Structures are given as structure tokens and as C-alpha cells.
Amino acid sequence: xxxxxxxxxxxxxxxxxxxxxxxxxxxxxxxxxxxxxxxxxxxxxxxxxxxxxxxxxxxxxxxxxxxxxxxxxxxxxxxxxxxxxxxxxxxxxxxxxxxxxxxxxxxxxxxxxxxxxxxxxxxxxxxxxxxxxxxxxxxxxxxxxxxxxxxxxxxxxxxxxxxxxxxxxxxxxxxxxxxxxxxxxxxxxxxxxxxxxxxxxxxxxxxxxxxxxxxxxxxxxxxxxxxxxxxxxxxxxxxxxxxxxxxxxxxxxxxxxxxxxxxxxxxxxxxxxxxxxxxxxxxxx
Amino acid sequence: xxxxxxxxxxxxxxxxxxxxxxxxxxxxxxxxxxxxxxxxxxxxxxxxxxxxxxxxxxxxxxxxxxxxxxxxxxxxxxxxxxxxxxxxxxxxxxxxxxxxxxxxxxxxxxxxxxxxxxxxxxxxxxxxxxxxxxxxxxxxxxxxxxxxxxxxxxxxxxxxxxxxxxxxxxxxxxxxxxxxxxxxxxxxxxxxxxxxxxxxxxxxxxxxxxxxxxxxxxxxxxxxxxxxxxxxxxxxxxxxxxxxxxxxxxxxxxxxxxxxxxxxxxxxxxx
Numbered sequence: 001x002x003x004x005x006x007x008x009x010x011x012x013x014x015x016x017x018x019x020x021x022x023x024x025x026x027x028x029x030x031x032x033x034x035x036x037x038x039x040x041x042x043x044x045x046x047x048x049x050x051x052x053x054x055x056x057x058x059x060x061x062x063x064x065x066x067x068x069x070x071x072x073x074x075x076x077x078x079x080x081x082x083x084x085x086x087x088x089x090x091x092x093x094x095x096x097x098x099x100x101x102x103x104x105x106x107x108x109x110x111x112x113x114x115x116x117x118x119x120x121x122x123x124x125x126x127x128x129x130x131x132x133x134x135x136x137x138x139x140x141x142x143x144x145x146x147x148x149x150x151x152x153x154x155x156x157x158x159x160x161x162x163x164x165x166x167x168x169x170x171x172x173x174x175x176x177x178x179x180x181x182x183x184x185x186x187x188x189x190x191x192x193x194x195x196x197x198x199x200x201x202x203x204x205x206x207x208x209x210x211x212x213x214x215x216x217x218x219x220x221x222x223x224x225x226x227x228x229x230x231x232x233x234x235x236x237x238x239x240x241x242x243x244x245x246x247x248x249x250x251x252x253x254x255x256x257x258x259x260x261x262x263x264x265x266x267x268x269x270x271x272x273x274x275x276x277x278x279x280x281x282x283x284x285x
Numbered sequence: 286x287x288x289x290x291x292x293x294x295x296x297x298x299x300x301x302x303x304x305x306x307x308x309x310x311x312x313x314x315x316x317x318x319x320x321x322x323x324x325x326x327x328x329x330x331x332x333x334x335x336x337x338x339x340x341x342x343x344x345x346x347x348x349x350x351x352x353x354x355x356x357x358x359x360x361x362x363x364x365x366x367x368x369x370x371x372x373x374x375x376x377x378x379x380x381x382x383x384x385x386x387x388x389x390x391x392x393x394x395x396x397x398x399x400x401x402x403x404x405x406x407x408x409x410x411x412x413x414x415x416x417x418x419x420x421x422x423x424x425x426x427x428x429x430x431x432x433x434x435x436x437x438x439x440x441x442x443x444x445x446x447x448x449x450x451x452x453x454x455x456x457x458x459x460x461x462x463x464x465x466x467x468x469x470x471x472x473x474x475x476x477x478x479x480x481x482x483x484x485x486x487x488x489x490x491x492x493x494x495x496x497x498x499x500x501x502x503x504x505x506x507x508x509x510x511x512x513x514x515x516x517x518x519x520x521x522x523x524x525x526x527x528x529x530x531x532x533x534x535x536x537x538x539x540x541x542x543x544x545x546x547x548x549x550x551x552x553x554x555x556x
Contacts, residue, residue, distance in 0.1 A: 025365045030457060031358075035365065038356050041348075045425055046378060049389030052400060056392055095298060102295045106288055114295070116533075116540050117303045123479070123532035124307070125486025126383075127506045128525040131513065132306040135313055160302055192287075214380070221382030223489040224506070228513055241384040241489065248388055248493060257392070260385040267380040275373040 053264060056257035068258040073234050077243040078262060080154065084239075085219030088158040092215045093208055096166025103167070104174040121163045126224025129160055134229050149231035154239060157226050158219040165218065166211030173207040174200075206281045210274055217270040221263060307529065314526040316519070325523040330500050331508055335527070338505040341416065341491075342484035345423035349480050353431025354473060358465070360432075361439040378428045386425050387493025390418060414496035419504065422490035427483040431476030438472040439465075475539050482535035486528055 027035060057065055068074065099118065103111065121129065133156055135141065138148040147153045177200065185195045223241035230237035238246075240263055247256035314321055325331050359365075360372050378386070394412040395402045405412060412418045446468075450460045488506040495502040503511070505524055513521035 026363045027365050028457075031363055034355055035359050035363075038352060038359065039371075041352060042356075042375075045421060046428065047374070048400070049386075049393045049425075050377075050381070052392040053385065053389045095295075098291060099295050099299070102291055106292055108292055110296075112540070114299055116536055117299045119536045119540070120303055120307060120533065123482035123486070123536050125488060125506050125509075125525075125528045125532065127488045127509050128310065128486065128529050128532075131509065131521065131525050132310050132529075135309040136306040160306075163302065217380035221380060221385070223382060223384050227488075227510055241382045244382070244384045244388065245489075245493065248384075248391070253388075253392070256388055260382070260388055263382050263385055267377060267382075270380055271373050271377055274376070275369070 050264065053257050053260050056254060057261040060254055064254070065258045065261070068255045069262055071255075073238070074240075074243055074255075074259055076235050077238050077240045078259070080151065080238070081220055081240040082266075084151075084154045084158055085216050088155060088162055088219050089212050089216045091159060092162055092166045093212050096163075096211055096215075097170055097204065097208060099167045100170035100174055104171060118164050118167050121160050126161065126222070127227060130157065130225040130228040133157060133160060133225065138229070148229060149233060149237060151237055153230045154226060154237055157229050158222060161222055161225055162215035162218050165215040166208060169207045169211035169214070170204055173204055177203060206277050210277050213270045213273050213277075217267055220266050307533075310522060310526050310529050313518075313522040321519045321523045322526065325520050325527075328520075330503075331505075331520075331524065333500045334503050334505050334508045334524075337416070337419070337502070338485055341419045341423050341504065342481060342487075344420045345427060345484045346477055346480045348420075348424050349427055349431050350473065350477055352428075353476060354435060354469070357432050357435040357439055357469075358461075361436055362444070375432055376429050378425050383422075383426060383487065383489025384493060386490040387422060390421055390425070390490075390494050394418065394421070413494050414498070414502060416502070418494040419491050419502065422494045423484045423487045426487050426490055427480040430480045430483060431473065434472045434476035434479070435469050438469050442468045471542065475543065478535045478539050482532045485531055 069078065099114075103114065103118075124132075133153075134148060136143065137145060137153070137156060139146055147156055182195050182199055185199045186192070190198070221241065222239070223245070226232070226237075226239055226242065230239070230242075232238050232242045240259060244256045244259045244263075247253070247259065356375065360368065360375075391399065391413055393400045393402070394405065396406045396411060396413055397403070399413070402413065410417070412421065442465075446464050447460050450464045451457075455463065486506060487504075488510075491504050492507060492510075495504065495507065497503050497507050497511075505528055509521050509525050509528070512518070512524065
């Protein structure tokens with residue numbers, strides 16, 4: 001809490017060369033106190049607990065950490081999670097962009113209903129998501145394609161819960177896009193595909209990347225929708241979150257924390273990537 | 286032609302992935318008439334679970350709304366050291382696995398060997414395996430939702446009216462209540478509705494911190510899992526139906542009020 005405590009006092013004016021490098025603090029006494037309270041709560045709820053995970057993981061030293069995460073079963077779970085999340089993200093990049101395109105550019109009956117469908121996976125409790133997927137794609141289902149307890153169930157569950165991310169990041173960018181440029185390209189003889197590839201796609205790339213990063217992070221960290229659907233079989237359908245829960249239930253907190261640290265590193269990388277992307281887009285605007 | 290193909294592709298995809306599976310919850314719940322739902326609502330253990338879910342979600346949403354509005358004001362209206370890092374870290378809870386959230390809270394607040402847990406417990410506050418832990422886990426996972434809705438709107442409305450109010454002699458609180466709050470009202474409403482949907486449905490983090498004690502710390506989502514695994518499928522579907530209804534209603538409410546009120550803040554608001 002030292003940083004927020006110093007912020008509540010009016011800091012001495014920094015020397016001129018520092019002042020230009022960093023905008024001076026504009027905190028008043030009351031907003032400084034507000035920041036202090038907010039930071040205390042944020043630290044108690046989020047920062048200190050997440051640090052505790054990393055510190056517990058590092059308590060046994062590097063060798064202990066490495067032995068845990070390269071344990072055959074854990075390594076399999078991490079590989080499965082990351083590969084399925086990557087695969088799902090690829091599908092989302094294509095389908096998400098297509099859905100966003102259809103929602104923004106096409107007019108047809110029932111569009112408002114599709115808009116609601118896109119948000120359902122975000123709001124539906126994950127355990128319910130698992131249950132609904134099981135009722136259509138599980139045993140004795142009307143389609144006859146049983147994925148329950150198969151590695152493809154992990155793919156299906158990830159696909160469901162990550163649906164909104166690419167759509168919702170690409171949609172607003174597509175809405176703001178200037179149609180004049182596309183018309184100019186078309187009038188100069190570019191085909192529809194060339195116009196899309198050379199004119200539209202470049203402006204969508206930052207949004208698609210941001211959506212892909214969010215969808216990858218969400219996939220990697222998924223737990224609830226898999227509980228009923230995947231059967232959590234080691235070396236087959238057990239994902240990283242399930243593996244961590246297994247360690248917690250066996251009272252092996254050190255192993256749980258080590259595996260959790262791998263997931264935290266992935267989440268943090270995504271956050272950094274998003275921040276860099278946002279700055280880049282912000283500068284251009 | 287191309288247009289028809291892409292619309293058909295999108296509609297089929299969304300139908301197979303979302304619409305059809307989700308509609309089956311209702312179908313399976315009302316297989317044998319409304320009796321299953323009525324039975325579930327009459328079960329005292331399930332009543333307790335539903336009550337706990339609502340209490341925890343409302344508490345978490347209240348905390349996140351106050352924190353979220355305050356944090357948004359600080360992030361948009363003030364400059365201070367570490368602001369960029371803070372605004373990036375705020376989004377972290379959205380991409381942390383719920384199981385890791387639960388583990389992190391247990392490591393710090395666990396009564397046996399957490400960092401603060403034993404000390405808090407000797408002072409009479411049990412957090413893990415009790416309602417405060419469930420509230421914290423729920424607040425953790427839904428933390429950024431209000432902020433993500435409010436920040437772009439605050440950015441958009443600018444400071445001119447606030448400066449004018451201040452120059453006319455309004456104090457900070459009056460300016461906030463009379464000028465800023467009406468401007469961000471709808472953003473707060475969306476944030477609250479989305480947080481509520483997310484909070485009512487939290488499962489993984491709550492599973493780790495709650496201890497899952499029947500009638501005491503078992504929430505509605507945990508009931509769905511437990512009933513399904515114990516072959517009480519009808520009851521699992523009935524509770525799942527209740528949860529799904531609430532989240533669908535939340536989404537529909539947001540969809541209905543959003544276009545009418547956001548006009549200017551469409552760009553990048555959800556990015």
C-alpha cells in the first residue's frame with residue numbers, strides 16, 4: 001500500500017525534465033483517499049492472492065516447479081488445453097469475423113435474435129453451458145454424434161464459451177469503417193475479395209487479434225463447462241484447470257500453485273498483448 | 286448469392302452451437318410437465334442454495350458497482366503514477382481461470398495455513414468455506430465488467446459540464462451526483478446487469494472456496510453439478526433452467542436498453 005499512501009500526499013514537483021516525461025498527478029486529497037481505498041480492496045481481492053499463487057509455486061525452487069509442470073499427466077493437460085484453445089481461436093477468427101460482418105453489413109429478418117444468441121455464452125453459467133452441450137452432443141442425443149468423454153468435447157466446450165469475443169471486438173470497428181474507401185477500390189476495378197483483403201482486413205486486424213487473444217485466454221482458463229461434458233479423464237480429456245482442482249483436492253497445494261502459475265503467465269501475456277494493441281490503435285485514431 | 290450463403294452459414298453455426306442446445310434445457314425441464322420445476326422449488330436444500338446464490342451475487346454486484354464507478358472516475362479523470370499498469374491489471378480477472386481464483390483466495394484466506402486466514406479466524410472472521418469467501422470469489426470474477434462499460438462513456442462525455450458545474454460553485458460530490466452520474470447512468474445499468482448474470486452463474490471459483498456444504502455453502506450452480514452426477518437429471522435440468530432463464534433475461538434486458546441510450550458511445554465501447 002506504500003504507493004497509494006504516497007499518492008495521497010501532494011508530491012513535490014518533479015524536476016522539469018521528468019515533468020514532460022510523465023503527466024503530473026492530478027489527484028486531489030479526496031480522490032487520493034478514494035484511490036487508496038480502491039487499491040487496498042483491489043490488492044486484498046486480486047493482487048495479493050495472485051501473488052500468493054506465484055510465491056507458493058516458487059517456494060520449492062525452480063527444480064520443484066519444473067518437475068511439477070513437466071509431470072506426465074500435468075504436461076498432457078497443459079498441451080491439450082493450449083492446443084484446443086489455439087484451434088478454437090482459429091475457428092473463432094474465421095467464424096467471428098464472418099458473424100460480425102453479417103451482423104453489421106447484411107440486413108435480414110431475425111438479426112436482433114442472433115445478436116442475443118451471441119451474448120448467451122457470456123452470461124450463461126458455465127455448468128449450465130456444459131449441461132446444454134451434453135444434451136445435444138452427449139449420449140442418446142438427437143444428432144447421433146456423441147462427443148461426451150472424448151477429446152473433441154473439450155473443443156466443443158471451448159468453442160461455445162469463446163463465441164462472443166472475436167464478434168464483439170470486430171463488430172464496433174466494422175461499424176465505424178468508412179465505406180467510401182471500399183467503393184473507391186471497387187470503382188478502380190478491385191474484385192470484392194481483393195477489396196476485402198486489401199482494404200477492409202488491414203483495419204480489422206488489431207480488433208481480430210484482440211478478440212483472438214481474449215478467446216484464447218478464456219479457452220485456456222475454462223473449467224465449468226467441461227465438468228459434466230468431458231468426464232475429466234487423465235491423458236484424454238483432462239484440462240489444466242481440472243488438473244489444478246485435482247491437486248487442490250489431494251491437498252497438494254504446491255503442485256496446484258505451480259500449474260496455476262503456468263495459466264497465470266498465459267493470462268498475463270494476453271493482458272500485455274491487449275494493452276500494446278490498444279495503444280497502437282489509439283495512436284492511429 | 287454470396288450474401289445468402291454467408292447468412293445461412295452464420296445462422297446454422299449459431300443454431301447448432303447455441304440456440305438448439307440452450308433450448309433443450311427448457312425441453313428437458315418440462316418433459317413431464319411443470320412438476321419437476323415445482324418439486325425443485327419446494328426442496329428446502331435447493332431453496333437455501335438459491336437464496337445463498339442471490340445473496341452472494343447481490344453483495345458482489347454492490348461491491349463491484351461502487352468499486353467500478355470509483356475506479357472508472359479515477360482512471361478517466363485523473364493522472365497518477367502506475368495508471369497504465371493498473372488499467373491493464375483491472376482486466377486480469379476476466380482471463381484468470383476460476384479454479385486459480387479459488388486457489389489464490391484459499392492460499393491467502395484459508396483458515397488452516399493461509400497468509401491472513403488463521404489471524405482473521407482467531408479474530409472471529411471465517412472467510413473460506415463460508416459466505417464471505419463465496420462473495421469474494423464472485424466479486425473477483427466479475428470485477429472488470431462495470432469498469433469496462435463505464436470507462437468509454439466517461440471518456441466520451443468529456444469534462445466540460447463538470448468544469449462548468451465546479452466553476453459555478455458545486456462541490457465534488459454535487460458535481461458527481463448532478464452532472465456525471467446522469468451521464469453514465471445507462472453504462473452503470475449495463476455493467477450491473479452483466480455483472481449480475483456473471484455472478485449468479487459463477488461455478489469454479491465458488492466450488493474451491495465454498496466447501497460445498499449442503500444447505501449452508503452450496504450455491505445453485507453447485508447443485509446442478511451435484512444433482513447431475515447423482516443421476517437426478519430432472520432436478521439438475523430444473524435448476525439449470527432457472528439459472529439459464531435469469532442469464533437470458535439479463536442479456537435481453539441489455540439488448541433492449543442499449544441501442545436506445547448509447548448513440549454516441551458505440552465506437553469501441555466493448556473493445
